[in-house]
Amino acid sequence: MFNKILIANRGEIACRVIRSAKKLGIATVAVYSDADANAQHVKLADEAIYIGESPASQSYLQADRIIQAALDTGAEAIHPGYGFLSENDKFAEACEKNNITFIGPPVAAILAMGLKATSKTLMEKAGVPLTPGYHGTNQDADFLKQQADAIGYPVLIKASAGGGGKGMRLVKRSEDFLSSLASCKSEAKSSFGNNDVLIERYVINPRHIEVQVFGDKHGNYVHLFERDCSVQRRHQKVLEEAPAPKMQEAKLEAMREAAINAARAVDYVGAGTIEFIVEQDGTAYFMEMNTRLQVEHPVTEMITRQDLVEWQLRVAFGGPLPKQQHELQIHGHALEARVYAEEPEKGFMPAIGQINYLHYPTQNAFVRVDSGIIEGDEITTFYDPMIAKLIVWGENREAALVQMHNALSQFHVEGVGNNIAFLDRLVASESFTNANLDTNLIQREEDYLFNTTQHTSNELIASAALTELLLRFTKNKVANNAVWQADPLWRSNVQIRYPVKFRLADQEFSIRLTSQGGSMKQPHFVAEVNGEQIELGGELLNKNAVVITLNGKKDKLAFSQSDSALTIFKNGKTYAFNYIQNHYNAEEDQGSAANLKAPMPGAITQVFVTANQSVKKDDVLLTLEAMKMEYAIRAPFDGVVVASYFQKGDQVKAGDELVEFQALEEVA
Structure with a gap:
């Protein structure tokens, strides 16, 4: 086995590879940019090498610097992760020339499958079914429009070198084709350095299903079953699951066999993913092959009980596949949710800024979190705004859904916008719950998913006010070094009133809490909220948890506090109770249409x-x-x-x- 490897990636990807390498006793080398100088992958690795400025083009995409870092540290192999240089044939070739093992497929396989048009020609020869379309080399705009007109609308324009939803345009009318083509080519050139495109018939309400394949240097191939990745926004995956639900076993077996044939056709070695566009009746068409491990590979690991990064390392070292096909089985069901710093209600606009508070769900045999982010880290414009991947497992799909809802309710982020509440609604939506899956699910459930009106009960407002008051007195105790010296919460035969003011969304609340005795540890109050009187008590458990006693029930609430707000986390939702200051001004208008x-x-x-x-x-x-x-x-x-x-x-x-x-x- 390798003694030392370099990981040519960052964030949760690098952290994920480091974990498997350490399990095998392999030393690791991280690379980092200016923005990642204090990142978790840098701290987890045994060594770390600076490779450039924050933009990826000046650091993580600088192949020569990464090669030199491997040579300087004595790394025998480079794991490219699943992004950046992972599907770059020139990088793989440079590794080979420098006697460094590239932990990925052979250069020839990357070249064969790296361009969508080329790969489709190969797949056609291998008998893998294709979506009707044009995959040729003629890139003349008028010619491509003629092809699209002949295929019939709607069509998809796809960057031949594309991936991750980039370089893709849906065209519904002939008159929109040329402008969409220009936009697609521009994005493809900027993202991939190649503006070639292909045209395909757009399958109405398709499912997106992919098959995980593995090959070794001894001619062995296996599949590790499939993942359904149909739930997407802007052609990027949001929720993934394995195995694919509500599919006939015969259709799945045909897909799995086609995936093996695809890998065998290019003498594939290592981890790869064959992606299919699937009609609702289960008819599958080859879409592309990703010559790398996928972001969503953990759901496959959960149902097969295999470590796919360990497989990559063993195969790259020259070993045989750890398991043969008959030794692989499906165990239960797994779901993965991608938690992003983004605002779904604003068109999934990425959010930037510092994460002031971050609490991950408790990890165990049923819940896993893959992340490279901790509290205090900053989400920047330089990289993908993913905070973490949340993966859950259950004995069946219904059990996995329960696990996901529970885990999302324990996932708390404050400081940047995030999609946690959206993910919780998505998992609970009728379409997803019933496995009525297709790539238009989010649009179909739009009214439910984007109904972000917060119906805040008076009880929750009172609970927030009491939490704020308990925090206020705790700070006073510390500052004055006396239990009740500054603001007495409890005194015999004395009623004291405390005002608390909040702004929640566009509403202002003035709450008055009147002490009703109790003990110094658990004082009781009557809160006046919107004309209603509510009796409640409370106790701080720690700096981020409080127990509220209300109507005979004890409710544990998670919260975080900043200079500007008290944020309450409840049932997967986030309630930001902003403090109202005397100098408060309404947010200025962000601009007019002009x-x-x-x-x-x-x-x-x-x-x-x-x-x-x-x-x-x-x-x-x-x-x-x-x-x-x-x-x-x-x-x-x-x-x-x-x-x-x-x-x-x-x-x-x-x-x-x-x-x-x-x-x-x-x-x-």
Whole structure:
């Protein structure tokens, strides 16, 4: 086995690889950028090498620096993780030239499967079923439009070198094809350095199912069953599960066999994933092969009880596959939820900032958390905004759903926007609960999933007020070194009233708590909330937990406190009770339709307009890239561009005015 490996990745990916390497006694070397100098993967590794500035293009994508780091530290092999350079044939070739083992497939396999168009030609020869479309080399825009017209709309334009939902456009009308093609090619060139595309018929309400395959250097191949990854937003996966529910076993076996044939066709070695677009009747079409381990591989590990990173290390060292096909079985059901720093109600806009409070669910045989983030870390614009992957296991799907709901209710984040409450609604939605799965599930359940109106009970408001009061007195005790010296909570025959003011969303609350005796440890109060009187008591358990006694019931609440708010976590939901200060001002208007501002920090990737140019409603004025995603800034109505303030390549801050715009009726 290897003595030392270098991990050419970051965050939870690098942490995940380090865990398996340590289990095998392998020393690890981490690489890091400026932004990751204090990251967890750096602290977990035995050694760490600085490789450049924060942007990935200046650090984690600098293949020569990573190769040199491996040579300098004596690493015998490089594990690329599952991103960045993991599917880069030139990087794999550079490893080979420097006598460093690339823990991944052979260069020839990466080349064969790295381009979607090339891989589809190979799969067709191997008898793997394909989605009808055009996969050729002619990239003339008019020719591609002719092909799309012949296939029939809707069609998907897909970057041949793409992945992760990038470089993909759904086109529903012929007249929209050319503009969508230009946008897709621009994103593909920026993301992958290759703007070739292919055209495919868009399958209505498809499922996205992938099969995990493994090959070794001795000609052995196995599959480790399948994962359903149908639940997606912007073509990126949100929830994954294994095995695929509500599928005929014969259809699944056909998919698994096709996946093995695909791997065998390119003499594949290592971990790979064959992805299929699947009709509701189970008819599957080959979509692509990812020549790496997938982000969602933990659900496969949970149901097979295998460590797939350990498999990668053993196979890369030259060993045979740890198990043969007949030795692999499905045990129970697993779900994975990707917890992101993002705001689903704002179009899944990534959120940036420091995580002030972070509490992960308790991990055990049923619950697993893969993460490279701890409390105090900052989510930046440089990398994917994932906080963690939450993976649960149950004896069956119903049990796994219960585990996921319970685990999400214990997952608390404060300081940045996040999708935890959205994930909890998603898991509880009728479609997902009943396994009525397709890639349009989120849109279909939109009314339920994005109904974010918080119906806050008077009891919860009173509980928050009491928690704030207990915290206030705790601080006073510490400051004055006397139990009741500063603000007595309990005195015999004395009633004291304490006012607490909060703002929750757009509502203000003034709560008055009147002491009713009790003990010094557990005082009792009457809270006046919205004209209602509520009797309650409470006790702080620690700096982030309180027990509230109300209506004869004890309720344990998790909370966090900052200078500006008290945040209560309850049943998977987050309630930010903001403090009202005398100097409080309502948030300023973020801009009118005539002044289009940057919704978040990022880089301008394209500018399509100039001063005095007339545009139509929804025309794309410019595009902004941030958090590995491209956002289109569109005209809010028919009008004229008065001025465009940035050029391609410019960095912008959130709130920067991008375009001055004038409505058509206002133009003299």
